[in-house]
Amino acid sequence: MPNLVDELKTAGVAANTISRLKSASYTTCETIVLVSPKQLAEDCNLSLEVAEKVRLQARKLAEKTGFVNKEGITALDLLKRKVTRFTIGCEGIDRLLGGGVRTGVITEFAGEFRTGKTNLSSQASVTAQLPIEKGGLGAGAVYIDTEGSFRAERVKGIAERFGLNPTEALKNILYFEVFNTRDQIDTVKRLFRIVPDQNVRLVVLDSMIQHFRAEYPGRENLATRQQRLNLHLQDVKRLMRGFDCAFIMTNQVQAQPDGLPFKEPTKPTGGNILFHASDYRVMLKKGKGDARIARILDAPDLDSNIEVAFRITEQGVEDVSAEDEKPSAEQVESAQAV
Ligand SMILES: Nc1ncnc2c1ncn2[C@@H]1O[C@H](COP(=O)(O)OP(=O)(O)OP(=O)(O)O)[C@@H](O)[C@H]1O
Ligand SMILES: [Mg+2]
CATH class of the missing domain: 1.10.150.20 (5' to 3' exonuclease, C-terminal subdomain)
Incomplete structure (x- = not known):
């Protein structure tokens, strides 16, 4: 407490x-x-x-209350400290994140347009509400939207899928649309009161950098932009650490300038400031057909060699099972006919 x-x-x-x-x-x-x-x-x-x-x-x-320890603690005590995670409702993404979305740190979903960033964030704002015994945090969520892309009707369908009352699930998401960096910064500051008052354990910011990029264009504004972004991220970190709250942010990608063959063609925006702030950085890509691929780009303690596939459906974000990846009977038949 x-x-x-x-x-x-x-x-x-x-x-x-x-x-x-x-x-x-x-x-x-x-x-x-x-x-x-x-x-x-x-x-x-x-x-x-x-x-x-x-x-x-x-x-x-x-x-x-043990939040700080003047005399230090042993590494064994540190190891015993409970790490809290909640399910995002997609087994592959949970596995990728080492067992779900962690509280007290920043999880970033970066990717091109329509790779599923908003869908994953929306689903998380529902699954965080699940009771602890069902893998949730048993708490509410805040959704800060910079792009006006959050869809309440989508939340309804996702809530039904996870056995939550849709009206209750909608009531437990506090939504803020922010139109510029001033709004965004002030909203996060306001959360220091709202998070403890309303039992919020997940904050979503979709997307972190969009307004900063629009308001501070070009090289000449880069230093000011990064300085302002840095202060904002310090507030975010303090909020998560102070209240042991999960934080999901989305991010766009930009082309990698040097184009070396072993490099990814794109990287998340926001430069070093965002890179250092983000604890778990997940890169999303479009896969075959309607599949999407997620992979860890940077995380202190996770295997970055695994890739998982997921799909966006009427019910939200779902796993692509091995069964789904097998060709259908018709596909096999037509392949044999050739
Ligand atoms: N009800 C639905 N059923 C199936 N697919 C859907 C449904 N709603 C949205 N989608 C799919 O979700 C995809 C968009 O995903 P999402 O909005 O999460 O992407 P994003 O990464 O946030 O994109 P952006 O960068 O534009 O914000 C689209 O390809 C769309 O077809
Ligand atoms: Mg989006």
Whole structure:
């Protein structure tokens, strides 16, 4: 359970300071611990001295719940720490991700248009709601849409497939359409209040970079764009770490400039900043027929040699079984006839 900032009152932090913390999206002691005193002072308009004191008190409270460990922990304890994952409702993608979408980290789905990024994100916002015993997180989701491509009617069908009440599933997804980077940044800041209040454990951002690319075009704006994107990603990381929430973002791809033969023809956009922020980077491609292929492009602890196939249907994202890949009786017959 997170320690709410109001608890800092008992540690002698002034009410005025607490309200400044809250309005700058520092709603819990855990989210304070994750930034430097300097950052805290800047964000909340506090003196460095006050920020240092606040952070120290926040840390003491966060130590009580084991969020931070002053004395360190053994590697064995670290190993025993429970990693939470939830199913995306497609066995192949779950396997690729080492058993499902992890909380506390960023999972990125990158790919060309129509490779299934929005479908996978929409399905995740339903499967996250499944009870824990069915592989879900038993919690709500937030969907931040930069492209207006989220379809509520699609959620209905997906919910039915997973045995959830469609109306309840729709109610448990809080949807934000954002029109520019300002909206996007402010929405993530607002989530520091919404996530704990509404029991949200998954945040989707579809797509992360689109508005940044549109608002900061060309080489001349690249440095400013990346700086702004970096600050935004720091907020995202703090949100996930602070609330142990899963975060799925989608990303477009761009051509690889040097075109070396062993290189992929495309790579995810966003440069080094996004590359470093993304913990699990999944590349999606179009496969044979209506199949789509997913592969790990970058992950600290996952096998990048596996590729899995999936398909987008009326019911959402489904596995392509070996049975599906076999030619049909008619196909065999016509091949034999040739
Ligand atoms: N009800 C449905 N039944 C079958 N296929 C569907 C259905 N709805 C959407 N699709 C397929 O999903 C694909 C689009 O997938 P999706 O929107 O997830 O792609 P995307 O990677 O998000 O693309 P973009 O880059 O344009 O945002 C299309 O090829 C479409 O045919
Ligand atoms: Mg999309």
